[in-house]
Amino acid sequence: MSVPLSHVLILASVLFAMGLGCVVAWRANVIMMLIGIEIMLNAVMLTFVGGSAHWGIADGQLFALMIMALTSAEVSLALAMVVYLHRRKGSVNTDDFDSMKG
Amino acid sequence: MTLADLYSMMPIVITGGGALIVLLCGPLLQARSVSWISVVISGSAGVWAAFTPPALTPSFPGVAFTPLAQFLIPLFCLSAALTLLFSHGYNERRGILGEEYPATILFGLFAMCLLPCATNLLVLFLALESIAFAFYILVTMDLNRVESGEAGLKYLLMGAVAAAFTAFGFALIFAGSGTMALAGALAATGNRVIISAGWGMVIVGIAFKLSLVPAHLWTPDVYQGAPAPVAAFLSTSSKVSAAALLLILLAFSPPLAELRAPLYALSLLSMVLGNLAALLQSNIKRMLAYSSIAHMGYLTLALLTGTREGYAAVLLYGAIYTAMNLAAFGAIASLSLDAERDQIADYSGLGFTAPLRGGVLALAMLALAGIPPTAGFIGKFFIFYSAIRGGEMTLAIIGIVSAAASAYFYLKVVVHLYMHRSNAAPPAPTPAAESLALCCASLFILGLGVFPAPLMRIVDAAMR
Amino acid sequence: MQTYLTLMLLFPLAGGLTCALAGRKLPRQAVEILACAAVWGSFVCAALAAASYAAPQTVTLGGWFSSFDLLIPISLYLDPLSLSLAVMIGFVCGLIHVYAVFYMRKEGDYARFFALLNIFVFAMLTLVLAESLPLLYLGWEGVGFCSYLLIGFWYTDKNNADAGRKAFITTRIGDTALVIALAWMFQLFGTLSITQLNGMGFLMPGSIVTAIGILFLIAAMGKSAQVPLMVWLPDAMAGPTPVSAMIHAATMVTAGVYLLSRMYPLIGSSATAMATIAVTGGVTAFYGATCALAQRDLKRVLAFSTISQIGYMMLGVGAGAVTAATFHLLVHAFFKALLFLGAGCVITAMHHEQDIFKMGGLRKTLPLTFWCYLAGAACLAGLPLTGGFFSKDSILVALWHKGGTLYQSLYALALLTALITAYYSFRMVYLVFGGSDGHKHVHVELKFMQLVLIPLAILGLFGGVLNLPSYIGEGFLTRFFAGLAGGAAVEGTHTEELALQAVAATIALAGLLAAYVRYGKGRSQRLLEAKAYPTAMAAFLLNGWYFDRLYQAVLIRPYQALSGVLWQKVDEGVIDDSLDRLAGGLGFSGSWLGRWSTGRVSIYIVSFAAGGALMLGYLAWLAL
Amino acid sequence: METTLFYILSAVTVFGTLCAITARQAVRAIVYLVTSFFALALIFYILGAPLVAAFEVIIYAGAIMVLFLFVIMMLELGSPEKLPKPRLADWWPAVILFLAVVGSVTVIAASRQPAIAPGFTAISVREFSQALFTRYGIAVEAISMQLLFALVGALYLGRRR
Amino acid sequence: MTPDFPILTLLVFLPLLGSLLVFACWRSDTLVRWVALAVSLVELALCAWPLAVSDRVAFPGAPAGFFLFEDATWIERFGIRYTLGMDGISLVMVLLTAFITVIAVLVSWEGIKERVPLFFALLLAMQSGIQGVFLSLDLFLFYLFWEAMLIPMLFLIGIWGHGRRVYSAVKFFLYTFLGSLLMLVAIITLYLMHGSQTGNYTFSLHGMLNTSVPLGIGVWLYAAFLLSFAIKFPLFPLHTWLPDAHTDAPTAGSVILASLLLKTGAYGLIRFAYPLFPEAAHAMTPVLYVAAVFGISYGAWVAFAQEDMKRLVAYSSVSHMGFVALGIAAWSPVALSGALMQMVNHGITTGALFAMVGMLDERTQSREIITYGGIWGKVPVLSFFFLMFCMASAGLPGLNNFIGEFLVLVGTFRVSPAAALGAFLGIVLTLVYTVRLVQEVLFGKENKPLELKDLSLREAGVLAVLGLSAVYLGVHPGPVLELLKAPIELLTTVK
Incomplete structure (x- = not known):
């Protein structure tokens, strides 16, 4: 198996950028923004796993695992907030949440 | 692993365990006693840390009680304790009930204590994210104000993106260098280009935490939306911990040549934009938010020099900044007991009707403006001194000029406090806990302004 | 001799100060007698000094001020010129004091009047007797000051007060020339003693002597009401008549002539200066x-x-x-x-x-x-x-x-x-x-x-x-x-x-x-x-050849108008306003920057991501 | 063989993600994403991380995506007309950012010292676990605290008053 | 008392302690006033000590010319020391400060009715700051006092002022703050240059004196110092804070501003800027000349147009301080002693004028010239003093201002006749506005029927003391000039 690390990194960056693009583009829907964040974090995991394989040590994979856990914590809290705010304001469009500005 | 190792790790254990205990025992006790217990927990953790000799070898896998930790942990603990003291009355009036609040603060404190102890990137990252995580919850805590929830969600969304950036940065550093440990491994043995890219991403992520321009936009909203004591905690410890993270990373020969320009831009933009945007801001919390953007710009200025003096300045300034902002937000929280005082104009005449709190607020403003003989001046002096010493003359002058302009909006608060009259009823009397906290912060500000030498010694010790 | 000279000056000074400080508490007659006695006492001293006069002599009473090589003693110089003037001043002023006692019988503010008259005599005698030029200047300004207040003695009438002001300011223009001359001579000769200066004229080229002479002439023009600084004297008649007699006829106005005579040994060597003085005199x-x-x-x-x-x-x-x-x-x-x-x-x-x-x-x-x-x-x-x-x-x-x-x-x-x-x-x-x-x-x-x-x-x-x-x-x-x-x-x-x-x-x-x-x-x-x-x-x-109107049009009106312009337009309009505008501009740009915080998290993320992308782009550019 | 598979899987991942982020319905996006994550899990496996691959499938594709679906259903955001969609203008910054990030990282990854794969070594589950519970014990504690407080926060927000 | 008794520290911090004491008596306004007066009098009395030892050549271990000296470690990390020293110049300034503060306390005796304890506490705190500025010999310490004295002033103007008090207070503060921050940069730069040259990192003035600064950099550093001091001075065109601040400040505030705060700028220039950067200062002298000469005439000219008496006096300060700047620019012994004399004299006369305007204001609630007219007959004592101080201000020989102006002019003429010639115009212009003020306030017809009371005993006492000092300094300035002589000699021969 001879995939250069750079190819893994490029794939990761494509994924990362797609996730970022998703977050930026889907301003109308928090859920889709969260999905974008998931994609970005997956790209990070890919980088770690790639690095781990490249150097032959387990640390990267560990990091990836922790990111997974972190993501689930984050997502659950975020979704709780979404539900809470949907109850209060009846919208999931982040642009509606602009009572503070300036 | 010896008993001494355990001793040195006790702050982390105390705060982490404390958070769990509060969570468990909270329902059984009165809110007030829970709060006091939390104060005691954070206080004892701080005292413990202050009196434990630092160890340079890791005590547990992944953590070491470094001199830096010995400096920062008491600072965080103190600020958590003061925040808790400020929160007593504030939360009672706001109906922020339950043990979640103190428990989350302790959780945040736990993560803060963990952060300077970390010896590898993973622990560092997790500590950083845990801090942010605690604040996502804390900011949202005020269920009566929809702004609080909005701010929480905004903070979370931004924070998650920033976390992704930071993580990607760490991943790149790891992929480039092949190690996760912080000891000597970040040295440029691997692929320098990839490592520097990773550094770039990390700095982008930290820029968010430090609210540097252009990643600053969440700051005013979150400060405004968050409960005032949380804003105090957020604006102080969270920033200082992010700066500490940078310090820890920078200690390991970073590719400063590549990073100078980005840091330069971040610092410049933050100083200028923060101070300018605050000029005409009429909402005091947003004003303080912009001010903290500017102050983080100053910090970055010191960081960017890459010198020992600069790093010492960052630490000193972190401590001083903590005292100043705690005093400011503490006074705001304390004055907002009966009604939210958002606008600067709401503070008219309070210098006379509420002398202690008004005085502390005024003192905090003067300190933030960097006027001697307050600690704020010493901090600014050290920052600009290190910047000039580090060769950043232009940026230092820009920073100083913008700092001069900043005096305007700080004075605006002072002016309202003392030089405008208001017919509003005097605010409710100050609870003893808050008076205590406010006096602590003010003493710190004034004492350090006149006798900064002891703190400087401590800072230098922490740099070892 | 020293006693005579000291007393000559001290009598009117003491009389004047007493009248000024305590005059309103003293009965009228006491003030009148005191004032007259002071002047006559001074005259007696002058007469005694004249009687015992033998040769020119310098009497140093003390130091006034000194700074490094600038030494200003309180020293008096008695020579025929100053002696004859001192005697004249004592006599004429004494007579006029007596006259004034009766002339001013119906005026209420006797204390002020006699205080000023006495102080005037003191200043005039100082002017005449001074050996060092700054002391002369003290008298010179002192007489101007007394003249100012005495012309405007009936101050409730605006015209009188204005006449006083006109006199004071016009003569001040001349005085300035005197100060310039002083400063210059100190630079040239390192001394301001009249006797020393008068012996040093030959040290300097003629052109400088001429210039100094002309400065003295300008000083004299002011005090002695010579063309073109003569406009104040006719108006000065607004004062009480004894004042006109004493100050604006007999003594003060001749101070300019005295000054030029005093400095004649120095400036006389310049033909040009002399000619200028003569022409000024003739025209006037x-x-x-x-x-x-x-x-x-x-x-x-x-x-x-x-x-x-x-x-x-x-x-x-x-x-x-x-x-x-x-x-x-x-x-x-x-x-x-x-x-x-x-x-x-x-x-x-x-x-x-x-x-x-x-x-x-x-x-x-x-x-x-x-x-x-x-x-x-x-x-x-x-x-x-x-x-x-x-x-x-x-x-x-x-x-x-x-x-x-x-x-x-x-x-x-x-x-x-x-x-x-x-x-x-x-x-x-x-x-x-x-x-x-x-x-x-x-x-x-x-x-x-x-x-x-x-x-x-x-x-x-x-x-x-x-x-x-x-x-x-x-x-x-x-x-x-x-x-x-x-x-x-x-x-x-x-x-x-x-x-x-x-x-x-x-x-x-x-x-x-x-x-x-x-x-x-x-x-x-x-x-x-x-x-x-x-x-x-x-x-x-x-109308005195319409000089008043000329000055009004050429000097006074433009000065007043310009002062308003400088204040409103330059000071507040440009300097201050530009600062205010700068501050306003800063504040405005700040608010404008603050509008970046739109409250929309999408904008926040775009900004943040753009920052990240820029950072990456910069690093990539470095790597290229 | 594995190399070819890597590129094929990469293509699947990218395509799946692309479909996910441009999907008109959130539910569809989730489904595309699950597909993409399966492919990613396989890549992990190929890169010698079987445990991560397994967790990817279990936690991501399984738990997290389901959580998303659950919330979408709960808030009745499933139907396309209820979901505001990005306007065309909203895509521009996204595309620009995408290009910038990808371009930069490509340049960085490919520049100067192209990383030569030193022959991938699979890391055994044993090795992995040992590292996890010895070197990174503290991290486990920290992440567990974090998960706990995610719960606390979610419960707090869910409180009815 | 032993010779090493820290008299200087006492001089600096006694007022601060006094302000705490004043706070402690906050229950009774009367008591507060008396305590404040007592403290300021004790401070004035304390000045007798340095006066008594002023003939001592030098304090052991002190730099030449300093007959009192205190030195202690403060922040050793930066080589910052707590260094206080007194030479003749400092002594004169300290005396002036102590004296004027007594006056300031007395003039606000009845005028301040609200928040009395705070007012007097701030007044005394301010005095502490000013004394600190005049005594510190460590640049960091100096800077600390320099900034610290701004805060009490900010409050004095902002709380007890009139008109646009807040605007003026903030403007005053920001203006001076900006200037001083740039000075801080210059101080740090110099510190680093000196440290890297000698390895001795110190903020001590005398330690840094012999730093070799390349002219290119020196000019910038000096410019930063100059900017800071010129704003305080204030030199044209940096003066616009001054009319506002003076006009809107309470009487005591105006007195202190004019008499003391402006002097700190000149003092800083003499004590720090010139000795530290002799070459740069020399190179920049034309700038100072132009600003000074222009300021003299400009201030006088603009003063003429004023309708508000305080504003008029404020602009007159611009004009008078121009003479001080001129004397400093000339930097010759005579001119410099003239500048210092002028500082003292301007402090006394302008302080007195502000006090008098304040007294009139207390009586009629108006500072507009137009309100008054023909008041001589009604309030002869007040008018007498008013006339006297106006004439002193116009430089009538025999009164104090003449000495300073004359020395400056004569001294400057020696060095730069052109600059001095420009300044002579000021002599006339000064008289023009002064006479206008006298004329329209004291003389002429009454514009409005005013109920005026003549001076109370307290007011008369204040003015009499000021008047006596004006006459004393005008007739016998010798002792002061003698005090100044030695330090000036040292300063001007250092090059």
């Missing part, structure tokens, strides 16, 4: 005389005549005849004081009516005043054998002897002026005392006031004795001043001198005759004419 003499021709206010006539007479003195100095100038100065002090005091009597008698065309017949009702006044007018006109005749003539002789086109044309001008002088003097006399349509309001005070005139009249008439022409016998002053530079007698044969005197006498008599024809005989017709609108020429002269 002519100007004053012409203006006096058309005045209707009795005191203004006298004021213009003062300007004119001081012009003569300047001519004398300019011709290098310091003795002649001083001679005229002394005699003029007597007769002009006499005239003013006489005018004061007239005005009192007329219930403060000052228009000469509304007077008349006072010859009969106020005979004593008339005779004294006549003596004064004769002196002023230079009728032969009066004191004025001799003193004026000595100046004319000096001019003639100086030779050269310039001086000879000045001589001609001076003769013409003498003619005009004689004419307006007697125009005044005829209008005031002639005719029979007089009124009389005799006051008790008037009797005493008239008595004061007598000694002055005698001194004026026989003042010539002070310095008789050489063909009669060597003059006292000439002998006395012989040691002074520029004090040497003018060379000339007796015949020449006699001829010149004859010319002068003829001119004076011609003027008298003309005045008689026009105002003695044709008096009633003139009174009718006076009711009509004045002709252009008369108006021109009446």
Whole structure:
């Protein structure tokens, strides 16, 4: 198996950028923004796993695992907030949440 | 692993365990006693840390009680304790009930204590994210104000993106260098280009935490939306911990040549934009938010020099900044007991009707403006001194000029406090806990302004 | 000698300070007696000093201030020039003090009045006796200050106060020149002692001496009301008449002449400076005389005549005849004081009516005043054998002897002026005392006031004795001043001198005759004419060649207007406003930057991501 | 063989993600994403991380995506007309950012010292676990605290008053 | 008392302690006033000590010319020391400060009715700051006092002022703050240059004196110092904070601003900027000349147009301080002693004028010139003093201002006749506005029927003391000049 690390990194960056693009583009829907964040974090995991394989040590994979856990914590809290705010304001469009500005 | 190792790790254990205990025992006790217990927990953790000799070898896998930790942990603990003291009355009036609040603060404190102890990137990252995580919850805590929830969600969304950036940065550093440990491994043995890219991403992520321009936009909203004591905690410890993270990373020969320009831009933009945007801001919390953007710009200025003096300045300034902002937000929280005082104009005449709190607020403003003989001046002096010493003359002058302009909006608060009259009823009397906290912060500000030498010694010790 | 000099200064100073500080608490008579006693005491000291005078001498009383090589002692210098002036000042001022006691009987604010009079005497004596120039400057400014307050003594009337201000500021312009001269001389010579400076003129090139001389001249122009700084003196008549007599006729206004005479050894070596002084004097003499021709206010006539007479003195100095100038100065002090005091009597008698065309017949009702006044007018006109005749003539002789086109044309001008002088003097006399349509309001005070005139009249008439022409016998002053530079007698044969005197006498008599024809005989017709609108020429002269209007248009109005512009437009409009605008601009840009925080998290994320992308892009660019 | 598979799987991942982020319905996006994550899990496996691959499938594709679906259903956001969609203008910054990030990282990854794969070594589960519980014990504690407080926060927000 | 008794520290911090004491008596306004007066009098009395030892050549271990000296470690990390020293110049300034503060306490005796304890506490705290500025010999310490004295002033103007008090207070503060921050940069730069040259990192003035600064950099550093001091001065065109601040401040505030705060700028220039950067200062002298000369005439000219008496006096300060700047620019012994004399004299006369305007204001609640007119007859004592101080201000010989102006002019003429010639114009222009003020306030007809009371005993006492000092300094300035002589000699020969 001879995939250069750079190819893994490029794939990761494509994924990362797609996730970022998703977050930026889907301003109308928090859920889709969260999905974008998931994609970005997956790209990070890919980088770690790639690095781990490249150097032959387990640390990267560990990091990836922790990111997974972190993501689930984050997502659950975020979704709780979404539900809470949907109850209060009846919208999931982040642009509606602009009572503070300036 | 010896008993001494355990001793040195006790702050982390105390705060982490404390958070769990509060969570468990909270329902059984009165809110007030829970709060006091939390104060005691954070206080004892701080005292413990202050009196434990630092160890340079890791005590547990992944953590070491470094001199830096010995400096920062008491600072965080103190600020958590003061925040808790400020929160007593504030939360009672706001109906922020339950043990979640103190428990989350302790959780945040736990993560803060963990952060300077970390010896590898993973622990560092997790500590950083845990801090942010605690604040996502804390900011949202005020269920009566929809702004609080909005701010929480905004903070979370931004924070998650920033976390992704930071993580990607760490991943790149790891992929480039092949190690996760912080000891000597970040040295440029691997692929320098990839490592520097990773550094770039990390700095982008930290820029968010430090609210540097252009990643600053969440700051005013979150400060405004968050409960005032949380804003105090957020604006102080969270920033200082992010700066500490940078310090820890920078200690390991970073590719400063590549990073100078980005840091330069971040610092410049933050100083200028923060101070300018605050000029005409009429909402005091947003004003303080912009001010903290500017102050983080100053910090970055010191960081960017890459010198020992600069790093010492960052630490000193972190401590001083903590005292100043705690005093400011503490006074705001304390004055907002009966009604939210958002606008600067709401503070008219309070210098006379509420002398202690008004005085502390005024003192905090003067300190933030960097006027001697307050600690704020010493901090600014050290920052600009290190910047000039580090060769950043232009940026230092820009920073100083913008700092001069900043005096305007700080004075605006002072002016309202003392030089405008208001017919509003005097605010409710100050609870003893808050008076205590406010006096602590003010003493710190004034004492350090006149006798900064002891703190400087401590800072230098922490740099070892 | 030191005692005399110290007391000479201390008496009036102490009197003035006492009156100023405690005067309002003291009874009126006490103040009056105190003030007069102070001046007379001073005079006695002066007389004693004169009696024991042997040779010029410098008396140092103490140090005033010193800084490194700049040493300013309080030192006095007694030489014939200062001594003669000091004696004159003591005497004339003493008389006028006595006069003023009666003149001001009805005025309430006696303390202030006498305090100022006394302080004035102190300042004048300081001016005269000072050995170091800064001390002279102290007196110089002190007399100006007293003059300012005394002109505006009746301060509730705006015109009086304005006249005082005008005098103060106009003379200040001249004073500035004096300070410049001081600073310059200190730079050049390293000392400000008059005696030392006077011996150092040769050290410097002529052009510098000329420049210093001209600076002194400008100083003198201010104080002595010479063209073009003469505009303040006519207005200064707003003050009480004793003040006019004392300050604006006898003493202060001659300070300029004194200064130039004092510094003559230094500046006399520059022909250009001397010529300038002479021309200034000549022009002023002519100007004053012409203006006096058309005045209707009795005191203004006298004021213009003062300007004119001081012009003569300047001519004398300019011709290098310091003795002649001083001679005229002394005699003029007597007769002009006499005239003013006489005018004061007239005005009192007329219930403060000052228009000469509304007077008349006072010859009969106020005979004593008339005779004294006549003596004064004769002196002023230079009728032969009066004191004025001799003193004026000595100046004319000096001019003639100086030779050269310039001086000879000045001589001609001076003769013409003498003619005009004689004419307006007697125009005044005829209008005031002639005719029979007089009124009389005799006051008790008037009797005493008239008595004061007598000694002055005698001194004026026989003042010539002070310095008789050489063909009669060597003059006292000439002998006395012989040691002074520029004090040497003018060379000339007796015949020449006699001829010149004859010319002068003829001119004076011609003027008298003309005045008689026009105002003695044709008096009633003139009174009718006076009711009509004045002709252009008369108006021109009446208004002092419209110099006031000129200055108003050229200096004062632009100054006032510009001060407003500077304040409103420059200071507040540009400097301050640009700061405010800068601040406003900063604030505005700040708010504009603050609008970036739209409250929309999408914008926040885009900004953040753009920052990240930029960072990555920059690092990639570095890696390329 | 594995190399080819890597590229094929990469293509699947990218395509799946692309479909996910442009999907008109959130539910569809989730489904596409699950597909993409399966492919990613396989890549992990190929890169010698079987445990991570397994967790990817279990936690991501399994738990997290289901949580998303659950919330979408709960808030009745499933139907397309209820979901506001990005306007075309909203995509521009996204595309620009995408290009910038991808371009930069490509340049960085490919520049100067192209990383030579030193022959991938699979890391055994044993090795992995040992590292996890010895070297990174503290991290486990920290992440567990974090998960706990995620719960606390979610419960707090869910409180009815 | 032993010779090493810290008299200087006492001089600096006694007022601060006094302000705490004042706070402690906050219950009784009367008591507060008396305590404040007592403290300020004790401070004035304490000045007798340095006066007594002023003939001592030098304190052991002190730099030349300093007859009192205190030195202690403060922040050793930066080589910052707590160094206080007193030479003749400092002594004169300290005396002036102590004296003027007594006056300031007395003039606000009745005028301040609200928040009395705070007012007097701030007044005394301010005095502490000013004394600190005049005594510190460590640049860091100096800077600390320099900034610290701004805060009490900010409050004095902002709380007890009139008109646009807040605007003026903030403007005053920001203006001076900006300038001083740039000075801080210069101080740090110099510190680093000196440290890297000698290895001795110190903020001590005398330690840094001999740093070799390349002219290119020196000019910038000096410019930063100059900017800071010129704003305080204030030199044209940096003066616009001054009319506002003076006009809107309470009487005591105006007195202290004019008499003391402005002097700190000049003092800083003499004590720090010139000795530290002799070459740069020399190179920049034309700038100072132009600003000074222009300021003299400009201030006088603009003062003429003013309608508000306080504003008029404020602009007159611009003009008078121009003479000080001129004397400093000339930097010759005579001119410099003239500048210092002028500082003292301006402090006394302008302080007195502000006090008098305040007294009039207390009586009629108006500072407009137009309100007054012909008041001489009604309030002769007040008018007497008013006239006296106006004349002193106009430079009448025999009163104090003349000495300073004369020395400056004569001293400057020696060095730069052109600059001095420009300044002579000021003599006339000064008189023009002064006489206008006298004229329209004291003389002429009454514009409005005013109920005026003449001076109370307290007011008369204050003015009498000021007046006596004006006369004393005008007639016998010798002792002061003698005090100044030695330090000036040292300063001007150092090059």
